[in-house]
Amino acid sequence: MALVHDTGRSTLERTEEVSSGTAQNVQTIRRSYEAFGRGDIPAVLAMLDEGVEWNMAEHHTFWPGGSFIGPQEVVEGVFMQIMQTFDGFTVSVDRVVGCGDTVLAQLRYRGVTRATGEALDAQAAHIFDFSDGKVVRYQQYTDTRQFADVTGVSPRE
Numbered sequence: 001m002a003l004v005h006d007t008g009r010s011t012l013e014r015t016e017e018v019s020s021g022t023a024q025n026v027q028t029i030r031r032s033y034e035a036f037g038r039g040d041i042p043a044v045l046a047m048l049d050e051g052v053e054w055n056m057a058e059h060h061t062f063w064p065g066g067s068f069i070g071p072q073e074v075v076e077g078v079f080m081q082i083m084q085t086f087d088g089f090t091v092s093v094d095r096v097v098g099c100g101d102t103v104l105a106q107l108r109y110r111g112v113t114r115a116t117g118e119a120l121d122a123q124a125a126h127i128f129d130f131s132d133g134k135v136v137r138y139q140q141y142t143d144t145r146q147f148a149d150v151t152g153v154s155p156r157e
Contacts, residue, residue, distance in 0.1 A: 023128045026098035029105060035091050041079055045071045049134040054078065057140045059155035061085075061147045085151060086111035086120065103128040109142065118150035 028047050035043035048054075054068040056078065068077045082089050089111035097104045105126040112119050124142035128135045148155045 022098040022100060024133070025095050025101065025103050025128070028133070029096050029103045029128055030093070033091055033105070033107075036091060041075065045075070047135050049131065049136045052135055053137045055139045056139070057142050057144050060140070060142065060144045061153040061155060062149050063155070085113060085115070087114055088112055101130045104132065113150045115154075116150060116152050120146065120150045122146045135149065
């Protein structure tokens, strides 16, 4: 059973009752995307556990070859890189699905690369694992080839 948020509407895929933890986790992720859209990075970081394991898609232009550990590494390795690389970067959320302690998001990244002037319009998926109301693990999946093409940065091998 999963709680699905699709363009602001909530529906249950099954008639079973959804745990309040699942619904709360979905709302936490929705609020974090809204905060990111406002540029409120402290609000985004507030949802992360101090030891969060943050995994970019393998071979993404920001991928360090392993995980970022902790909110500070996420700020430096991801959020600052986004701000330095793109103008008008946005995340458009198509849907958020909660299933127990895991939340899945289907979305799209858009922005214009500063170095090349090329537009990014990439499909993505995020997986968040929760423990005690905080994100302890994040995994991104996206079109790494498009990131490489628009940024002019070869993917890390």
